[in-house]
Amino acid sequence: MTVREVLPGIYWIGAIDWDRRLFDALIPLPEGTSYNAFLISGSKKTALIDTVDPPKELEYVGNLVKAGAESVDYIIVNHAEQDHSGSLPMAAELFPRAQIVGSEKCRDLVVNLLGIAPERFLVVKDGDTISLGDKTLEFIMAPWVHWPETMFTYLQEDRVLFSCDLFGSHLATSDLFVDDARDIYHSAKRYYAEIMMPFRSNIREHMTRLSSYDIRIVAPSHGPLYHSPDSIFGAYRDWISDDVKNEVVIVYVSMHGSTEKMVAHLTSALVERDATVRVFNLLASDLGEIAMSLVDAATVVIGTPTMLFGPHPVVANAAYITNLLRPKTRFAAVIGSYGWGGNTVGILKGMLSRLTAEMLEPVYVKGAPDSECLRNLEALADTIAARHKQISGTHP
Protein backbone atom coordinates (compact mmCIF):
# COMPACT_ATOMS: atom_id res chain seq x y z
CA MET A 1 0.00 0.00 0.00
CA THR A 2 1.48 3.30 -1.08
CA VAL A 3 0.14 6.77 -1.62
CA ARG A 4 2.15 9.00 -3.89
CA GLU A 5 1.79 12.67 -4.65
CA VAL A 6 1.35 13.45 -8.33
CA LEU A 7 1.08 17.18 -7.69
CA PRO A 8 -0.06 19.05 -4.56
CA GLY A 9 -3.62 17.92 -3.84
CA ILE A 10 -3.44 15.06 -6.38
CA TYR A 11 -2.55 11.62 -5.04
CA TRP A 12 -2.06 8.24 -6.67
CA ILE A 13 -4.00 5.69 -4.61
CA GLY A 14 -4.04 2.77 -7.04
CA ALA A 15 -2.51 -0.69 -6.97
CA ILE A 16 0.39 -2.42 -8.70
CA ASP A 17 -0.38 -5.97 -9.83
CA TRP A 18 3.08 -7.51 -10.09
CA ASP A 19 1.83 -11.08 -10.47
CA ARG A 20 -1.02 -10.82 -12.96
CA ARG A 21 -0.21 -12.71 -16.14
CA LEU A 22 -3.47 -12.69 -18.10
CA PHE A 23 -6.10 -10.09 -18.93
CA ASP A 24 -9.58 -10.71 -20.33
CA ALA A 25 -8.76 -14.42 -20.11
CA LEU A 26 -6.80 -13.83 -23.32
CA ILE A 27 -4.08 -11.20 -23.26
CA PRO A 28 -0.70 -12.19 -21.79
CA LEU A 29 0.75 -9.74 -19.25
CA PRO A 30 4.46 -10.62 -19.13
CA GLU A 31 5.22 -7.48 -17.14
CA GLY A 32 2.15 -7.44 -14.87
CA THR A 33 0.05 -4.29 -14.77
CA SER A 34 -1.21 -1.54 -12.53
CA TYR A 35 -4.58 0.06 -11.84
CA ASN A 36 -4.08 3.77 -11.43
CA ALA A 37 -6.61 5.58 -9.29
CA PHE A 38 -6.45 9.07 -7.86
CA LEU A 39 -7.63 11.24 -5.02
CA ILE A 40 -8.14 14.91 -5.86
CA SER A 41 -8.36 17.13 -2.84
CA GLY A 42 -9.76 20.58 -3.62
CA SER A 43 -10.18 23.50 -1.25
CA LYS A 44 -13.89 22.69 -0.84
CA LYS A 45 -14.55 19.21 -2.12
CA THR A 46 -12.83 15.90 -2.73
CA ALA A 47 -13.08 13.53 -5.67
CA LEU A 48 -11.82 10.05 -6.49
CA ILE A 49 -10.94 9.18 -10.04
CA ASP A 50 -11.52 5.48 -10.76
CA THR A 51 -11.02 2.53 -8.45
CA VAL A 52 -9.06 -0.72 -8.87
CA ASP A 53 -9.56 -4.34 -9.84
CA PRO A 54 -11.51 -6.12 -7.08
CA PRO A 55 -8.63 -8.40 -5.93
CA LYS A 56 -6.74 -5.19 -5.07
CA GLU A 57 -9.65 -3.61 -3.21
CA LEU A 58 -8.02 -3.83 0.21
CA GLU A 59 -4.93 -2.01 -1.07
CA TYR A 60 -7.21 0.70 -2.42
CA VAL A 61 -8.99 1.05 0.91
CA GLY A 62 -5.64 1.13 2.69
CA ASN A 63 -4.49 3.92 0.40
CA LEU A 64 -7.68 5.89 1.03
CA VAL A 65 -7.02 5.61 4.76
CA LYS A 66 -3.37 6.57 4.36
CA ALA A 67 -4.36 9.55 2.22
CA GLY A 68 -6.77 10.68 4.94
CA ALA A 69 -9.83 10.56 2.71
CA GLU A 70 -12.46 10.98 5.40
CA SER A 71 -15.17 12.28 3.11
CA VAL A 72 -15.54 12.10 -0.63
CA ASP A 73 -17.99 14.15 -2.67
CA TYR A 74 -17.54 12.59 -6.10
CA ILE A 75 -16.37 9.28 -7.47
CA ILE A 76 -15.47 9.80 -11.12
CA VAL A 77 -15.83 6.71 -13.32
CA ASN A 78 -13.93 7.31 -16.53
CA HIS A 79 -14.49 3.74 -17.68
CA ALA A 80 -16.81 0.99 -16.50
CA GLU A 81 -14.53 -1.99 -17.19
CA GLN A 82 -14.06 -3.77 -13.90
CA ASP A 83 -10.29 -3.38 -13.64
CA HIS A 84 -11.13 0.27 -12.87
CA SER A 85 -14.70 0.13 -11.66
CA GLY A 86 -14.74 -3.22 -9.89
CA SER A 87 -14.17 -1.67 -6.46
CA LEU A 88 -16.81 1.00 -7.08
CA PRO A 89 -19.52 -0.77 -5.02
CA MET A 90 -17.16 -0.83 -2.05
CA ALA A 91 -16.16 2.84 -2.54
CA ALA A 92 -19.83 3.82 -2.91
CA GLU A 93 -20.60 2.07 0.36
CA LEU A 94 -17.60 3.61 2.09
CA PHE A 95 -18.66 7.11 1.03
CA PRO A 96 -22.48 6.97 1.00
CA ARG A 97 -22.91 10.66 0.26
CA ALA A 98 -20.60 10.68 -2.74
CA GLN A 99 -22.12 11.12 -6.17
CA ILE A 100 -20.88 8.73 -8.82
CA VAL A 101 -20.00 10.65 -11.97
CA GLY A 102 -19.72 9.43 -15.54
CA SER A 103 -21.27 9.38 -18.98
CA GLU A 104 -24.83 8.23 -19.58
CA LYS A 105 -23.64 4.94 -21.04
CA CYS A 106 -21.39 4.50 -18.04
CA ARG A 107 -24.40 4.78 -15.76
CA ASP A 108 -26.12 1.96 -17.64
CA LEU A 109 -23.03 -0.20 -17.40
CA VAL A 110 -22.28 0.28 -13.70
CA VAL A 111 -25.94 -0.25 -12.85
CA ASN A 112 -26.00 -3.50 -14.84
CA LEU A 113 -22.50 -4.78 -14.18
CA LEU A 114 -22.02 -3.68 -10.59
CA GLY A 115 -25.48 -3.16 -9.15
CA ILE A 116 -24.93 0.54 -8.51
CA ALA A 117 -28.15 2.36 -7.60
CA PRO A 118 -28.98 4.69 -10.53
CA GLU A 119 -29.97 7.52 -8.17
CA ARG A 120 -26.37 7.68 -6.94
CA PHE A 121 -25.21 8.55 -10.45
CA LEU A 122 -24.62 12.03 -11.84
CA VAL A 123 -24.54 11.93 -15.63
CA VAL A 124 -22.12 14.38 -17.21
CA LYS A 125 -21.83 15.44 -20.84
CA ASP A 126 -18.91 16.53 -22.94
CA GLY A 127 -17.44 19.76 -21.58
CA ASP A 128 -19.29 19.64 -18.25
CA THR A 129 -17.30 20.69 -15.22
CA ILE A 130 -17.38 20.06 -11.50
CA SER A 131 -15.70 22.48 -9.10
CA LEU A 132 -13.82 21.20 -6.07
CA GLY A 133 -13.06 24.76 -5.02
CA ASP A 134 -9.61 25.56 -6.30
CA LYS A 135 -9.64 22.60 -8.69
CA THR A 136 -12.00 22.08 -11.63
CA LEU A 137 -12.70 18.76 -13.27
CA GLU A 138 -13.68 18.90 -16.93
CA PHE A 139 -15.13 15.85 -18.63
CA ILE A 140 -14.23 14.97 -22.20
CA MET A 141 -16.31 12.26 -23.81
CA ALA A 142 -14.05 9.74 -25.53
CA PRO A 143 -16.18 6.86 -26.76
CA TRP A 144 -14.56 3.73 -28.12
CA VAL A 145 -11.17 3.87 -26.49
CA HIS A 146 -12.03 1.15 -25.97
CA TRP A 147 -15.60 0.95 -24.63
CA PRO A 148 -18.53 3.15 -25.69
CA GLU A 149 -18.93 4.87 -22.32
CA THR A 150 -15.36 6.04 -21.91
CA MET A 151 -14.46 9.59 -20.97
CA PHE A 152 -11.36 11.52 -19.96
CA THR A 153 -11.16 13.87 -16.98
CA TYR A 154 -9.08 17.02 -17.33
CA LEU A 155 -8.01 18.85 -14.22
CA GLN A 156 -7.95 22.40 -15.50
CA GLU A 157 -5.81 24.28 -12.98
CA ASP A 158 -3.10 21.60 -12.84
CA ARG A 159 -3.39 20.66 -16.53
CA VAL A 160 -3.53 16.93 -15.81
CA LEU A 161 -5.31 14.64 -18.27
CA PHE A 162 -6.69 11.45 -16.73
CA SER A 163 -6.88 9.54 -19.98
CA CYS A 164 -8.29 6.25 -18.77
CA ASP A 165 -6.96 3.26 -20.77
CA LEU A 166 -5.74 5.45 -23.64
CA PHE A 167 -1.94 5.93 -23.56
CA GLY A 168 -1.65 3.20 -20.92
CA SER A 169 0.72 0.26 -20.65
CA HIS A 170 0.42 -3.07 -18.91
CA LEU A 171 3.54 -2.60 -16.82
CA ALA A 172 3.99 -3.20 -13.12
CA THR A 173 6.60 -0.71 -12.01
CA SER A 174 7.37 1.31 -8.91
CA ASP A 175 8.06 4.33 -11.12
CA LEU A 176 5.10 6.68 -10.91
CA PHE A 177 6.34 8.69 -13.89
CA VAL A 178 8.23 8.08 -17.05
CA ASP A 179 9.94 11.04 -18.73
CA ASP A 180 9.88 9.71 -22.27
CA ALA A 181 7.60 7.12 -23.87
CA ARG A 182 10.70 5.60 -25.48
CA ASP A 183 11.69 4.32 -22.03
CA ILE A 184 8.63 2.04 -22.02
CA TYR A 185 8.05 1.97 -25.77
CA HIS A 186 7.65 -1.80 -25.98
CA SER A 187 5.02 -1.93 -23.21
CA ALA A 188 3.10 1.06 -24.54
CA LYS A 189 3.10 -0.28 -28.10
CA ARG A 190 2.06 -3.72 -26.95
CA TYR A 191 -0.83 -2.16 -25.04
CA TYR A 192 -1.86 -0.12 -28.08
CA ALA A 193 -1.73 -3.23 -30.27
CA GLU A 194 -3.75 -5.41 -27.93
CA ILE A 195 -6.37 -2.92 -26.76
CA MET A 196 -6.49 0.20 -28.90
CA MET A 197 -5.57 -0.82 -32.45
CA PRO A 198 -9.16 -1.61 -33.54
CA PHE A 199 -10.10 1.98 -32.69
CA ARG A 200 -7.51 3.89 -34.74
CA SER A 201 -10.01 6.25 -36.30
CA ASN A 202 -11.64 7.06 -32.94
CA ILE A 203 -8.23 7.74 -31.41
CA ARG A 204 -7.44 10.11 -34.27
CA GLU A 205 -10.54 12.15 -33.46
CA HIS A 206 -9.79 12.18 -29.75
CA MET A 207 -6.20 13.24 -30.31
CA THR A 208 -7.31 16.08 -32.56
CA ARG A 209 -9.62 17.17 -29.77
CA LEU A 210 -6.85 16.89 -27.16
CA SER A 211 -4.53 19.06 -29.23
CA SER A 212 -6.54 22.08 -28.07
CA TYR A 213 -5.81 21.28 -24.41
CA ASP A 214 -2.77 22.47 -22.49
CA ILE A 215 -1.58 19.23 -20.92
CA ARG A 216 1.22 19.07 -18.35
CA ILE A 217 0.79 15.47 -17.20
CA VAL A 218 -0.88 12.49 -18.88
CA ALA A 219 -2.22 10.06 -16.29
CA PRO A 220 -3.48 6.85 -17.92
CA SER A 221 -5.09 4.14 -15.85
CA HIS A 222 -2.38 1.51 -16.46
CA GLY A 223 1.39 1.90 -16.23
CA PRO A 224 3.43 5.01 -15.50
CA LEU A 225 2.24 8.60 -15.92
CA TYR A 226 3.90 10.91 -18.44
CA HIS A 227 5.47 14.21 -17.44
CA SER A 228 4.64 15.59 -20.85
CA PRO A 229 2.27 14.42 -23.58
CA ASP A 230 4.77 14.91 -26.41
CA SER A 231 6.49 11.53 -26.44
CA ILE A 232 3.45 9.30 -26.01
CA PHE A 233 1.33 11.46 -28.33
CA GLY A 234 4.11 11.23 -30.93
CA ALA A 235 4.22 7.43 -30.65
CA TYR A 236 0.44 7.22 -31.01
CA ARG A 237 0.44 9.52 -34.03
CA ASP A 238 2.83 7.07 -35.69
CA TRP A 239 0.80 3.98 -34.78
CA ILE A 240 -2.58 5.39 -35.81
CA SER A 241 -1.30 6.85 -39.07
CA ASP A 242 -1.94 5.06 -42.35
CA ASP A 243 1.79 4.59 -42.90
CA VAL A 244 3.03 1.01 -43.00
CA LYS A 245 6.55 -0.36 -43.02
CA ASN A 246 8.33 -2.71 -45.35
CA GLU A 247 7.53 -5.57 -43.01
CA VAL A 248 5.85 -8.94 -43.48
CA VAL A 249 4.31 -10.84 -40.58
CA ILE A 250 4.01 -14.58 -41.14
CA VAL A 251 1.89 -16.55 -38.68
CA TYR A 252 1.67 -20.27 -39.18
CA VAL A 253 1.09 -23.77 -37.91
CA SER A 254 2.50 -26.88 -39.53
CA MET A 255 1.34 -30.43 -38.77
CA HIS A 256 3.75 -32.56 -40.81
CA GLY A 257 6.31 -30.04 -42.06
CA SER A 258 4.99 -28.97 -45.48
CA THR A 259 3.66 -25.58 -44.40
CA GLU A 260 6.81 -25.01 -42.34
CA LYS A 261 8.99 -25.62 -45.44
CA MET A 262 6.86 -23.16 -47.39
CA VAL A 263 7.16 -20.54 -44.65
CA ALA A 264 10.94 -20.98 -44.58
CA HIS A 265 11.20 -20.61 -48.36
CA LEU A 266 8.97 -17.54 -48.47
CA THR A 267 10.86 -15.98 -45.58
CA SER A 268 14.20 -16.38 -47.38
CA ALA A 269 12.73 -15.02 -50.61
CA LEU A 270 11.35 -11.95 -48.81
CA VAL A 271 14.62 -11.31 -46.98
CA GLU A 272 16.43 -11.49 -50.32
CA ARG A 273 14.02 -8.79 -51.50
CA ASP A 274 14.92 -6.57 -48.53
CA ALA A 275 11.74 -6.98 -46.52
CA THR A 276 11.81 -7.29 -42.76
CA VAL A 277 10.08 -10.55 -41.89
CA ARG A 278 8.66 -11.58 -38.53
CA VAL A 279 7.75 -15.24 -38.31
CA PHE A 280 5.50 -16.60 -35.59
CA ASN A 281 4.92 -20.31 -35.11
CA LEU A 282 1.56 -20.05 -33.38
CA LEU A 283 2.33 -23.00 -31.13
CA ALA A 284 5.16 -21.08 -29.48
CA SER A 285 4.28 -17.41 -29.84
CA ASP A 286 2.99 -14.68 -27.59
CA LEU A 287 -0.24 -13.11 -28.79
CA GLY A 288 0.93 -9.65 -27.71
CA GLU A 289 4.13 -9.91 -29.75
CA ILE A 290 2.11 -10.86 -32.84
CA ALA A 291 -0.28 -7.96 -32.25
CA MET A 292 2.65 -5.56 -31.91
CA SER A 293 4.11 -6.75 -35.20
CA LEU A 294 0.80 -6.11 -36.91
CA VAL A 295 0.85 -2.41 -35.90
CA ASP A 296 3.27 -1.45 -38.70
CA ALA A 297 3.48 -4.36 -41.13
CA ALA A 298 2.45 -3.79 -44.74
CA THR A 299 1.68 -7.48 -45.28
CA VAL A 300 0.47 -10.44 -43.28
CA VAL A 301 0.85 -14.01 -44.52
CA ILE A 302 -1.07 -16.85 -42.93
CA GLY A 303 0.41 -20.32 -43.23
CA THR A 304 -1.80 -23.29 -42.47
CA PRO A 305 -2.39 -26.87 -43.47
CA THR A 306 -5.93 -27.95 -44.11
CA MET A 307 -7.33 -29.90 -41.19
CA LEU A 308 -10.33 -31.87 -42.37
CA PHE A 309 -12.06 -29.16 -44.43
CA GLY A 310 -10.57 -25.82 -43.33
CA PRO A 311 -7.70 -24.04 -41.61
CA HIS A 312 -6.00 -25.56 -38.58
CA PRO A 313 -8.05 -24.41 -35.54
CA VAL A 314 -5.05 -22.64 -34.00
CA VAL A 315 -4.68 -20.61 -37.20
CA ALA A 316 -8.43 -19.97 -37.29
CA ASN A 317 -8.13 -18.50 -33.79
CA ALA A 318 -5.26 -16.25 -34.89
CA ALA A 319 -7.21 -15.13 -37.96
CA TYR A 320 -10.23 -14.36 -35.80
CA ILE A 321 -8.12 -12.25 -33.44
CA THR A 322 -6.39 -10.48 -36.35
CA ASN A 323 -9.80 -9.63 -37.76
CA LEU A 324 -10.83 -8.18 -34.39
CA LEU A 325 -7.62 -6.16 -34.04
CA ARG A 326 -8.08 -4.77 -37.53
CA PRO A 327 -4.50 -3.75 -38.27
CA LYS A 328 -3.74 -1.29 -41.08
CA THR A 329 -2.05 -4.08 -43.05
CA ARG A 330 -2.36 -3.42 -46.79
CA PHE A 331 -1.82 -6.92 -48.19
CA ALA A 332 -2.59 -10.44 -47.07
CA ALA A 333 -1.94 -13.92 -48.42
CA VAL A 334 -2.53 -17.53 -47.47
CA ILE A 335 0.00 -20.29 -47.99
CA GLY A 336 -0.01 -23.95 -47.02
CA SER A 337 -0.82 -27.43 -48.11
CA TYR A 338 -3.74 -29.84 -48.11
CA GLY A 339 -4.22 -33.57 -48.49
CA TRP A 340 -7.51 -34.22 -50.21
CA GLY A 341 -9.66 -31.11 -50.34
CA GLY A 342 -11.36 -28.45 -48.27
CA ASN A 343 -11.80 -24.70 -48.62
CA THR A 344 -9.10 -23.33 -46.34
CA VAL A 345 -8.29 -20.23 -48.40
CA GLY A 346 -11.96 -19.28 -48.82
CA ILE A 347 -12.70 -19.77 -45.14
CA LEU A 348 -9.72 -17.62 -44.09
CA LYS A 349 -10.66 -14.87 -46.54
CA GLY A 350 -14.11 -14.83 -44.98
CA MET A 351 -12.61 -14.65 -41.50
CA LEU A 352 -10.59 -11.54 -42.39
CA SER A 353 -13.57 -9.53 -43.59
CA ARG A 354 -12.83 -6.50 -41.38
CA LEU A 355 -9.40 -6.03 -42.91
CA THR A 356 -9.18 -3.69 -45.86
CA ALA A 357 -6.10 -5.53 -47.12
CA GLU A 358 -5.81 -6.67 -50.71
CA MET A 359 -5.79 -10.47 -50.78
CA LEU A 360 -2.85 -11.63 -52.87
CA GLU A 361 -2.82 -14.83 -54.90
CA PRO A 362 -2.51 -17.75 -52.44
CA VAL A 363 0.08 -20.49 -52.73
CA TYR A 364 -1.85 -23.52 -51.64
CA VAL A 365 -0.61 -26.91 -52.77
CA LYS A 366 -1.65 -30.52 -52.63
CA GLY A 367 0.84 -32.49 -50.58
CA ALA A 368 4.47 -31.57 -50.00
CA PRO A 369 5.87 -28.42 -51.65
CA ASP A 370 7.46 -29.28 -55.00
CA SER A 371 9.66 -27.12 -57.21
CA GLU A 372 6.63 -25.42 -58.79
CA CYS A 373 5.33 -24.53 -55.33
CA LEU A 374 8.70 -23.01 -54.41
CA ARG A 375 8.67 -20.94 -57.61
CA ASN A 376 5.15 -19.76 -56.76
CA LEU A 377 6.35 -18.69 -53.31
CA GLU A 378 9.14 -16.70 -54.96
CA ALA A 379 6.54 -15.13 -57.23
CA LEU A 380 4.51 -14.21 -54.14
CA ALA A 381 7.63 -12.62 -52.65
CA ASP A 382 8.09 -10.67 -55.91
CA THR A 383 4.49 -9.45 -55.69
CA ILE A 384 4.85 -8.41 -52.05
CA ALA A 385 8.12 -6.58 -52.73
CA ALA A 386 6.55 -4.78 -55.71
CA ARG A 387 3.45 -3.81 -53.73
CA HIS A 388 5.59 -2.48 -50.90
CA LYS A 389 7.50 -0.31 -53.34
CA GLN A 390 4.30 1.02 -54.87
CA ILE A 391 2.55 2.20 -51.75
CA SER A 392 3.35 5.64 -50.53
CA GLY A 393 4.26 5.95 -46.89
CA THR A 394 6.15 2.66 -46.83
CA HIS A 395 9.60 3.16 -45.46
CA PRO A 396 12.35 0.73 -44.55
Ligand code: FEO
Ligand atom coordinates in the same frame (compact mmCIF):
# COMPACT_ATOMS: atom_id res chain seq x y z
FE1 FEO B 1 -8.13 -1.05 -18.21
FE2 FEO B 1 -10.61 -1.15 -20.43
O1 FEO B 1 -9.85 -1.39 -18.78
